[in-house]
Amino acid sequence: MSRNTDMASPDLAAFAGAIASGAIDVVDLTHTLTPEFPTIVMPPELGQCAPFRMEEVSRYDERGGAWYWNNISMGEHTGTHFDAPVHWISGKDLPRNSVDTIPPGDFIAPAVVIDISKQSAENPDYELTVADVSAWEKQHGRIPARSWVLLRTDWSKRAGREYVNMHEDGQHTPGPGPEVVRFLVEERDVHGLGTETIGTDAGQAFHFNPPYPAHYYMHGKGRYGLQCLTNLDLLPPTGSVILAAPLKIRRGSGSPLRVLALVPRE
Amino acid sequence: MTEPLVRPKRKNPLKKTRVPLLPQGVRSRTALGLTEAAAEGRFRLQVCSDCAAVIYPPRDACPRCLSARLPFRDVDNRGTLLAETTIRTSTDVYFRERMPWRIGTVQLDAGPSIVAHLHGDLREGERTRLALKLDKSGQAIAMALPMEDTPNMADDPQWRELTCDPKFRRVLITDGRTAVGQALAEACSAAGASVVFVGVADPWKPFPGEERLRKLERVEIVALDLTDTISVNECAGEYAPRVDILINTAEHVRTGGIIERKGLTVAREELEIRYFGLTRLAQAFGPVLRARGADGVNSAAAFVNLLSVYALANWPAYGAFSATEAACLSAAQSLRAELRPGGVKVLNVFFGPLETEWYQAVPPPKVAPSALANATVRALQQGLEDLFVGDIAEDIRARLAVSPKALERELGS
């Protein structure tokens, strides 16, 4: 396969060439949008996030002879999706805080992957701690500023009930504790937090102080969230770059999107 | 004694499915008073307001005093079978398939004599109870039953032609997450359904009563999400040819009127679950039901809608909810006309507030889910089209008949 890269700058030409040659791997971190994919559950008397739905408009039939297409509907926070700062009350007054106004350069950023899959397998309520991050940094170096922190829990390998893990006292899924989120935002100036679970926060984070700390601190400082990611186990701890551009919805608080990781092949 | 039904064998895939044929008959508008009575399982005939004569067949003027005031009223249904005939040949395509067919003349104690279809356990000269029933074409006919119940009485072929008995039929309950859905699964299983498919959406979300539901005899859980067209179509693709009775138990009860609600999120959910859910079921299962209306012992028989009685008149405390229910009632009326060519009945079950969490703040009387379920199964066994369960439903319906305007004001104050 060859691509015409004559017009690009030498760097971009090399980049395109590396993708074409496979020197850079493109890893899809996105779940397929399906009606069955679980959405976040709020108490039934509260507003709910709409799941993905698809209505066939025509399929080469009497409704449109030569073409197939669908009308789709969903909430902004359905499937693999992006959280903008305006999603949370702590980020509501920040400038450029909605998906349509976020600087487009922010949709491309490097990533580090912190693996807590073993801890999560043993304890579905596992909370990422500052100590975990420090241990990671001893091995891989300090988290560079404006990096995505992707939390590998292998939760995306679970399905259905195991994935949501809903019990009478709520959901039990791993996530960060309040202290480590503050640390990542204030001490490491991270770009955002990405998780495999339905939220960036732990399943029981409603009971944390503050509740939902990943949302509260990240969005309070204008940083982003990615959730319902998959394939994080295919990423190296450092060295990958994430493409995550949400739909340009006016004053949108987030959107489903395709999340791609660029990974240099060894 | 009626020969007991035997569980039908699995269908021979080489045999053509019988096309549903309908008995003939067109009735006058006046005669639709019989249809109304039959739809609810009442025995009502015209009674002259001036001379008290009980009149049959329906007329526009009293044959005794020429009065035009001839309202339908509940009358004594007892009588004597004077004469019986067994029809062995007929040019009518519907009856030709069902020969021999017994009919007879019943002398009612109340006065008139009526030609009626005869239950197999009834003999000439015996005392009888008459019932008004809807036949496959939706026409009211009279059926003469033995004075006392007899063994396996409901299995009589002529009777079963008029009913939607769950016995040996396959039932689909569309939402097993609700208390009503679970009660209906239990009631249908107890009524002898061959299998009760119970739809469950979002299987990743546990729900109360789940364990018990899974343990019920002849209950099979199937994936079905009424808010998802793909899910409904996939469920129909797998199960529609094996569904003889469909009971839509989907519910979405929320308080609040139209302007009290902020935005459309809840209204959309209501419509998705209830109105569009019903539409999806009708489109996915309706055509197969309609084609299988004469498919033997386990022919397709009924599509059941559970409707709030506030579908008939809006209750502003649950105003948006009532509006959705009204949409469902209107759709059910259309569905009834669309399924009638297949001889499949649409049973609308109306009820007031239920003994469930979503009516927590509403004072009694409320209808227990099990009471609603049992009444629904009885209505299927009787072949009814309209059923009102509980005091509130009866009351709303009675007040509506007297004055829709007065009821509107009363519900809104």
Ligand SMILES: [Zn+2]
């Ligand atoms: Zn008269």
